[in-house]
Amino acid sequence: MNNKITVSLLIGLLFLTIRAFNPAASSETTILTFTPTSVTATSGNTFTINLTVLNVINLNCWQTTFKFDCETLNCINISIPEDNIFSGHSTIFPTPKIDNTMGQVSIFCVLDEAIGINGSGTLCSIQFKALNEGASTLKYINIGKIWLDGTYLQEPNGNLISFETTIGIIQIIGQGFIENTFTINYGYETLQIKTLSNSTITNLGYNQTLKALIYDATGPDNTKGACIITIPQKIMNTTIIALSDNIPLKTFITELNTLPENGTHAFLYYSYPHSTHKIKILQTIAGDITGDRKVDIKDVAVASKSFGTTPQSPNYRSIADINQDGKVDIKDVSYISKNFGKYL
Helix, strand or coil, X not given: CHHHHHHHXXXXXXXXXXXXXXXXXXXXXXXXXXXXXXXXXXXXXXXXXXXXXXXXXXXXXXXXXXXXXXXXXXXXXXXXXXXXXXXXXXXXXXXXXXXXXXXXXXXXXXXXXXXXXXXXXXXXXXXXEECCCEEEEEEXXXXXXXXXXXXXXXXXXXXXXXXXXXXXXXXXXXCCCEEEEEEEEECCEEEEEEEEECCEEEEEEEECCCCEEXXXXXXXXXXXXXXXXXXXXXXXXXXXXXXXXXXXXXXXXXXXXXXXXXXXXXXXXXXXXXXXXXXXXXXXCCCCCCCCCECCHHHHHHHHHCCXXXXXXXXXXXXXXXCCCCCCCHHHHHHHHHCCCXXX
């Protein structure tokens, strides 16, 4: 009996010894992230974000391709800092592919030797210029694909390293923007709504039954008012419309990649002529551009009246540019028609 106990103790000690030589980091999730994950910048300024990897094991090669809103910001430079995760080793770093017309960047780097690096660190630094007020995600594409426009991490033997990602959020504001935080009740929870605006925002409330955020926005007459509002996705997601005094301002649709979101929150930007307005943010149905939460002949009529126009045209209405590509064309009308008859 004593021998059995001794053997059991030895096995237990051996198990603990093995665990001691296998760092906890090896069981942690590898994460590809932007640092910081959220940036607020003023239009006209430049700023830098790092691409970072956390808890990686045996990293020999990495590539990322991500998209951004090219109307809101442009990428102007990408570099590998001296203290990057491959520091002290020779690397191959081809010129990154920057496409500010499509809003897409591809970056590749590989160790010039068949070894792997463990730990956490910076992969590269990305410099942007803030162009116009708005909100943009930095969103990876083709995750886990060894393509020219893929996003992947690789070991020296060519095997892929599994990882998770976090989406970056960029908010570009103008002069006079102030951040405010409001609390709302959602069931038994208390949630926060954040606004960045040059308007004075008051009386913000949430109607859970109607799935509507409502507030008052006030500013000097004959000036432009604008707001970026951060909304928890659990109260509103997928398709959202913003209205000022019941006049539609803008729709945001996940399916069309026009709703900036990061997995927990949505980030809406809209503008309006200043005075005093009642702003409503509503959950709605894709294709609704009038704000009545149904897709019918009214929506088709609004889009048809602006058909063929661009922002320079006198009868252009941004609400009809449902995919936000700078023109009202057959894509917009077709999308509305595809959802004709649907309602919330």
